[in-house]
Amino acid sequence: MTITIERLVVRHTHRVPVPDGPAGARTDPGGAAARRFDAALMSAGFKLSGELLGALSRLPEDTVGDLAARVLRVVREMAGDHVRHNAYFRDFPDGVPDTLDFWVSCLVDALADPDANVEIVGGALNLLSLPKYGRYLHSYEEMLAAHDELIAGADRMTVLHAGRGVAEEAERLFLSLAGSVTPLTEEERDVLRVLAAHCTEAVPDAIPVRENRALVNQVRVAEGGDLLLDTVTDVLRLACALSLGDVTLAEPTEFLLTRRERRALLAGLDAVVRDSPAKLGDVAAHRERWKRLGERLHPHEYPRWPHAQDVFAVARGEKKAPSFAGRVEALLAADDVAGAAKLAANAPGVLFRSLDRLLRIDPDAAGTVLDAAESAAGRVSGRVLLSVREHLLNRTKRTNGARVFANRTGGGVAVADTRPPLPPDAFRRLKNLLEAEIGSRLPAPAHLVVDPAVLDVALPLSGKATTSGLGVLPRGSVSPVDGELLRFFVYWKQRELSTDFDLSALMLDRNYGDPQWLSYTSLRKVGGEHSGDITQAPDGASEFINVSLRKVKAKFVIPQVNIYSGEGFDEVEESFFGFMLRDEDQRGRPFEPKTVRMKSDLRGPARIALPLAFVRGTDGEWQAKWMHLHLRGRMQFNTVEGNRISTAELTRSVIERRYLTVRHLVDLMEPAELTMLDGAPPPAGPVTFIGLERPEGLHADSTVYTLRNLRDLIPA
Known part of the structure; x- marks a missing residue:
């Protein structure tokens, strides 16, 4: 351990x-x-x-x-250096043939082999039937021998x-x-x-996120300690944690509970409802889950906890308990926007998430709505305040008329924004309210030291749908690309089924049109090469795409991983994506760990992964914009050609969306002294430091915010 x-x-x-x-x-x-x-x-x-x-x-x-x-x-x-990364074309990025020439050579070799069984399906050649196609033709050691040592670079x-x-x-x-x-x-x-x-x-001062609270409560049940429960949904999450299920409630959980755990859950549920019967209104949001849990808890066998029995009576429809959201909606249905705002102020987070809607429904009630917001602002979490502030960034004339929605697993969809604009006076008043409240909660350090590289990193308002990994930034972050060669890589190892992942790169012009791509159907394009298609991975497999940023003509380069067939991202034994940066004169193997700038696991139920996009600026310099999104795709045969339109729409919505960044918080802070650390050594004494990585020589007593704890910058 x-x-x-x-x-x-x-x-x-x-x-x-x-x-x-x-x-x-x-x-x-x-x-x-x-x-x-x-x-x-x-x-x-x-x-x-x-x-x-x-x-x-x-x-x-x-x-x-x-x-x-x-x-x-x-x-x-x-x-990503714990596995062997081989490439289909041994000399990659050199020696990559024209796609059609390669396919013809595979066919000629198959026709020369009397034991080959070439398949024609629907008048088309089945590439997978060609003996030479999709399988490594050389060993890992032979591939290594074909490459020179890596020349030192940046x-x-x-x-x-x-x-x-x-x-x-x-x-x-x-x-x-x-x-x-x-x-x-x-x-x-x-x-x-x-x-x-x-x-x-160890006892945390507070556990604000309820999923985290469920995991801590899980241990407290085993230890016989006091539980942190203040809503009935807290109890439901705890039941999922005890059953080793999904505490986010995004996926169903099969409840497997011991007698001791059942008693703890019923006692906790009884205490929550006894102290606040109105919390029964939360049951309807997860009615079916409560029914399934009731089948495992047998609450009728425990008459000493009658309030717990009320929860399951509500779930079965035997007892009425209107939800808070339902009461707010009833007032809105009666055109009582002012009354709805005043009621919503009793749940400040609900009120602030509903402000845009309330201000649009009845502009004449804007004053009352904002009065309610001002009275409740001090009780709203910092994360919600910042989320609403980011929302306002995208409610101006500068936005492109598209909205992007992402669920908990990173599934993304772009839709047209048909909402009318907010009343200008209400917009300004709300913006000023948010800025003042956020600013009042931020620290005012004596000496703030900032690495400029962190300023365009988006605030990590949620870790959901974002994978952990090396060099991974939150969705919406922008980071410079400081190399001449961009190389993507994907690795996967199947568990039971023959599995084919396809690494591709979609290239678009400034209008998100004129699509071109690098993939197994397009091995070479101006400025890029594909390492070759591997169609199964019993021992693990890798694919690479090499792009010369000086030669590529596109405005956007969008890497993606398509599941062509077999197991999904959540089903394979292992899978990850990343990218490397090199100088033009560097050689080395297809995979060199020193040149890896980002590597993250591929997870989620979708079949197409869109980790990030690369954007050429007006000055010709390239930047990465982090997406962490997925397209659902089909169960098999996903290709870059087939999803190019939906990929372009989703990419555009993320590229043109404005995200709240670290720069915004730095601008709101009021340090006595501010130092931008750009290559110089840090000051000698204790400071508050914000950057991507902790620099050498920083005083031991400094307060440090880096990528690993950037969320601590979000005020409570």
Whole structure:
């Protein structure tokens, strides 16, 4: 368990827990081992900070060697270097043939083979029937031998910092995840579940996100501790957690509960309803789930908890309990907008999420609606305030008339925006209210130090539908592309069924038209090459796309992963996507971990993944805009040609949408001193730092916000 916890700490904090232990007889007993460790890390694009190198040098050599072996496994997995990446065309990106020539050569070889069984289906050649097509024709070692060593360039170097002991670092990570004011990613929720069972004595100051609360309550049930429950839905989420199901309630859960767990749930449910009977109104939102849970809890067998029985009576329709939302809707149906706003003020989050609608329904009631908003603003979470502020950014004349919707699993759809504009006076008053309330909750540091690279990172208002990984930014973030060659990669390993993932790249002009693509049906285009189609992956398979940003003519380059056949992203043993950046004169293997700028797991029920898009600016420089979206697609035979229209529409809606970024919060802060850290060493004393990575030499007592805890910037 200690090694598992250590792995989670390194992966999610980029800190290495420094083991306790006496130093050897020499003053630098582990120095040589630490330097070898640092050199091995650099081959994967990581390195030890000066502080960590010094701390390890004081430890025994064997201790450093054992730690190095464990950490190297973690960082290689983070960069995608824990598997063998082979390419169909051995010399890729050199030696990629014209698509038609390649197919003809495959056919000629098949016709020359008396044992080949070439299939013609519907008058078309079935490529999968050609013996030479879709299967590696050389070994991994033969591919390596065909490539020169990687020439040093502007490669990524991620610094690992010194941590405290494993137990202290685990508790630190647990408190950070449990106390997050924004929903976590799926991977982070899994980490929280593990750490909650490990850090049973750690008590978060608050657990604002209800999914997180369910995972902590799960452990408290086992420990016999007090439960954090204030709504009936909290109890439903806890039942899902105890059954190892989906605490977000997005997917159904089969309830498997012990007698002890059933009693805990019924007691908690009874206490919630006893203290506030109006909370029965929340039952209708999950009526069918409550019915299924009631079949497992048998509430009628426990007469001492009569209020818990009321919940299931409401679910069965035997008892009426109007929901809060229903009461608000009844007032709106009666054209009483002012009354609806005043009622909604009792649930401030509901009121603020409904402001746009209320202001549009009856502009004459705008004053009353905004009066209610002002009275409730102090009770609204910072995340909701920022979400409404971002919403206002896209309710101006600058928007393109399209809206993008994304569900919890990243499924995206773009629709036309047919809403009338907000009344100008109401718009300005609401904007000023939000700015004032958000600004009052932000810290006013004595000395704020900012890495300019973080300013265009979108605020992580939710981790849902965003995968964890190396160099992954929130949806809507913009980051510069500082290389000349852009190389995408996908890796997958099937579990049971023969599975074919297809890496493709759609290229569009400035009007999101004139589509061209790189894929298995188009191996070469001006400025790019595809590594070749692999059609099954029992031992794992990789595909690559290489794009010369100087040669490509398109305005937008949109990588995507299509599931052509077989298992889905949630069903394969492993799958991930990423991209590398290289200079034109760099060679190396198709996959070089030092050049990986982003790598993230592919997850979700959809069949087409759209991780990000690359955009050429008016100055000719390229930027990445992060999407984290999926298209549902078909169960099989998804291709870039078949989804080019929906991909273009969805990409346009994200590219042209305005997102609230770190820059906005920095502008609202009022530090006594502000320093933009652009390559210079950090100040000597304690500061508040905001950046992508913690810089070397930052004072130990500094308050630090990086990609790993950027959500802590969101005010409570």
